[in-house]
Amino acid sequence: MANFAETGPGKPVTESIRVDKISPRARLMHNLRALAVLGLAIVSLIPIFVMTVTAFKTRADVVSVPPKVAFQPTLEGFVYLLTERAVMSQARLAEAQQNAENLTLFERIALKTGQDITGPSDYVNRLRNSLIIAGLSTVASVVLGLFAAYAFSRFTVRGKDDLLFFILSTRMLPAVVVTIPLFLMYRQLSLHDTHLGMILLYTVFNLSFSVWLLKGFIDEIPREYEEAALVDGYTRLQAFFKIVLPQAVTGIAATTVFCLIFAWNEYAFALMLTSEKARTAPPSIATMLGRGGIEWSAIAAGSLGFLIPVVIITFVLRNYLLRGVTFGAIRQ
């Protein structure tokens, strides 16, 4: 290198890169590095740990000062999250305490705080809404995305790059910006606060993502497979369904899971375009108010419901995360 020529020889090479001759110093560095990463992982997981712990605290334990590290775990938070309760009268309390064995788990937990379960809370409904909307919109955007991705991958489309650019750019728009006109449109079409409206919206929201991601996966399937099938007399559609689809299963699965997570986590659209009937879980967790202010144990319990699927999915998808977060542009 030019640099070397000007400055003359530097220090002699002392570190060997041979595996059997790792110097003690290099080994120490290696261990220190591992330790640092371990520390970072622990620090970054503290909030998640705290939230998990909070979900199993009683209302009193949540607000104790200083925060309690050791406590008696309870499912109170989940009971608060999922049920409507009323304070029991003395007579009812005594009666309930007598046949406590016949009560369900949730009823017994509520009994400890002197409350009667009067029915499921709104949150149960909203979780159901979340499941329906996230599930159906994911199916729709993956199916539509798969067709479009195949077409973009295999055919010459006029202005292909511009179209792909346009598709991705819709994803970059802030939710609030799109929602102002959509709100008016939805009101006109009576789609405001309906499942159909939200499914449609989330489908479109995920569509650009699914097209880009799936195109990346389909690009990787050699064309020769289909071409051979076409020569053998398959129609283009048969080749698509019988040759390409089975090859793309991994990609389809990864895309599906990503879309599910996005729809499941989405907050802004749901906040602005739903009010009661079709409201999903994320905007309602935020408004979980109890009698004594914010019901933290219920919020933590609800958050845990969001956390667990995400942690599982992160592990399942760990080899595809990079692809997912860059719209399939970068493959490891």
Place this chain on the structure above:
Amino acid sequence: MTSMSASPSSSRQRHLSDRAILNLFIWPTLFLLIAMNIFPLFYSLYLSFTDYSAIAGKIPVWIGVENFRNILNDEQLWQYFSTTGRYALLSVGLQTVLGFGMAMLVREKFRGSGLLTTLILVPMMLSPVVVGLFWKLMYTPTFGYFNYLLGFDNPGLGPDFLASSWARKPVPGLALWAVVLVDVWMWTPFVMLLVLSGLKAIPDYLYEAAVIDRASSWFQFWRITLPQVAPLLLIAILFRTIEAIKSFDLVMGMTGGGPGVQTELIAVNLYRQAFLGQFRTGPASALAYIILVIIIAISNLYIRYLNQIRGEG
């Protein structure tokens, strides 16, 4: 084109032609995107030139560029823009530096590195509003864990981050830093992930050549590592910048814009104007368009780089 010529002409006559399939496959997607994204945008372009409130029950009145003029003259709004800019700068800057550092740390494999890397990635998959909520709990000065872990056991003497005060005295900007910290916590792994894949793609021979030339590790970092990772790092920065300007969920979960207007990011204020109080739809549409133009400018860069990298890969 290659596949089209390969398909036997007989089957093309009996069945759908490739062109028909192409249209059938692409148009549903394009139609949905046009109906749900492009049409609304034109609609709100029109609304931005009108005086209109979605709940007033009157038809929109054309007022020309009045809304835009009001926005550009509104000092309050400039302040929200500058808060957003500061927020984006701080959080993206920290994420870049920390993410790069973390990627360098996990670059070489060690026992359990795969598991730890995946664990570090968990926060970025979480719902921002839920993250905001549980960090709000963490930050609570009395029963929250954050102060407790920092060692402030007397709530009266410690910081109250989300209220921007320290020992009951106001410290402006503390709340914004608190939100930045959470964004950094959530998204540093994203930068790490991208940088890491850039690092893995650097061919070994570059370093081998450098070692033979006895280049210092500094020299190796500046002349090999950084330039090789730069495209991916830039993508990470652009993407995070777009997301920071759009940032809405996290702040809504944590502060709702408070205390006062200290964390009132532009998207939050837009929401407030468009959907709360008087539903100032016309002015809000104008503001939305200004934000849109800024985002489109940055997205353009982003997608250009993405295509470049895609082309190479």
